[in-house]
Amino acid sequence: MTMYWEDFPAGFRYESDPWEMTGEEIMDFARKWDPQPFHIDPEAAKDGPFGGIIASGWHTLVTAFERWYASGLWAEASMGSPGMTDVKWMVPVRPGDRLRVVATVIDSTASRSRPDRGRITVLSEIYNQDGQKVAEYSGINILRRRP
Amino acid sequence: MTMYWEDFPAGFRYESDPWEMTGEEIMDFARKWDPQPFHIDPEAAKDGPFGGIIASGWHTLVTAFERWYASGLWAEASMGSPGMTDVKWMVPVRPGDRLRVVATVIDSTASRSRPDRGRITVLSEIYNQDGQKVAEYSGINILRRRP
Numbered sequence: 001m002t003m004y005w006e007d008f009p010a011g012f013r014y015e016s017d018p019w020e021m022t023g024e025e026i027m028d029f030a031r032k033w034d035p036q037p038f039h040i041d042p043e044a045a046k047d048g049p050f051g052g053i054i055a056s057g058w059h060t061l062v063t064a065f066e067r068w069y070a071s072g073l074w075a076e077a078s079m080g081s082p083g084m085t086d087v088k089w090m091v092p093v094r095p096g097d098r099l100r101v102v103a104t105v106i107d108s109t110a111s112r113s114r115p116d117r118g119r120i121t122v123l124s125e126i127y128n129q130d131g132q133k134v135a136e137y138s139g140i141n142i143l144r145r146r147p
Numbered sequence: 148m149t150m151y152w153e154d155f156p157a158g159f160r161y162e163s164d165p166w167e168m169t170g171e172e173i174m175d176f177a178r179k180w181d182p183q184p185f186h187i188d189p190e191a192a193k194d195g196p197f198g199g200i201i202a203s204g205w206h207t208l209v210t211a212f213e214r215w216y217a218s219g220l221w222a223e224a225s226m227g228s229p230g231m232t233d234v235k236w237m238v239p240v241r242p243g244d245r246l247r248v249v250a251t252v253i254d255s256t257a258s259r260s261r262p263d264r265g266r267i268t269v270l271s272e273i274y275n276q277d278g279q280k281v282a283e284y285s286g287i288n289i290l291r292r293r294p
Contacts, residue, residue, distance in 0.1 A: 034213065054227075062209075080204075088229065
């Protein structure tokens with residue numbers, strides 16, 4: 001069943017299954033995109049600001065985004081995104097942490113100029129296995145309206 | 148020469164060399180993190196909202212961040228980031244586009260509670276080979292102060 005913009009009113013909520021952030025994946029991602037010592041070098045990280053390896057904030061965000069996309073809920077209606085805001089990295093993500101994302105539609109607005117689409121603003125909150133919120137961001141998605 | 152928080156006053160500006168966003172890299176990144184048809188499937192993308200393959204917005208951001216980090220300017224002083232805001236994806240990035248990032252310090256504030264560090268807010272503006280701004284975001288970096 002294809003879902004459209006109309007199917008994501010404010011208050012719509014999705015919670016993912018947890019996924020593990022392994023040390024190998026954390027370092028693989030960071031070696032390519034964010035090679036700071038506290039992301040890629042366990043020895044240097046011990047004496048760094050976080051007392052050990054932590055995941056790149058970019059890595060935390062893209063894993064959460066990928067899980068929300070993989071829900072399939074809005075995949076067929078997606079027409080891209082004009083942006084996001086209020087990205088916060090609150091608690092370090094460490095090797096072995098199991099994260100989950102809770103995505104909540106906080107605004108839904110039909111396009112005034114284009115009757116085939118609307119926009120939703122989605123607050124994605126990312127939690128670790130201890131229930132701590134490690135990161136959050138608000139992203140905008142443009143979705144097709146029901147034909 | 149190690150640079151510290153004091154070396155990045157408001158107005159400090161860095162411009163990267165251009166880099167190419169190849170079709171293969173665009174699809175490789177998106178297959179893993181953002182597998183929407185208009186990022187990974189040239190045939191489906193032709194009939195999609197952008198008339199062809201475009202880069203994932205995440206991919207555009209991480210390539211720009213990686214280039215700004217690779218400048219080495221703030222690498223030794225970095226103590227991580229609490230967040231970013233106002234991410235805007237303005238113009239689609241297509242295979243073969245050559246991007247460059249202009250990073251400008253727009254705010255610099257010493258920590259009130261911790262005398263060893265300060266924060267800078269950096270506006271990163273990403274341009275294509277035609278001088279169009281394709282994306283921008285404001286990121287915060289915590290940097291060590293001069294000992």
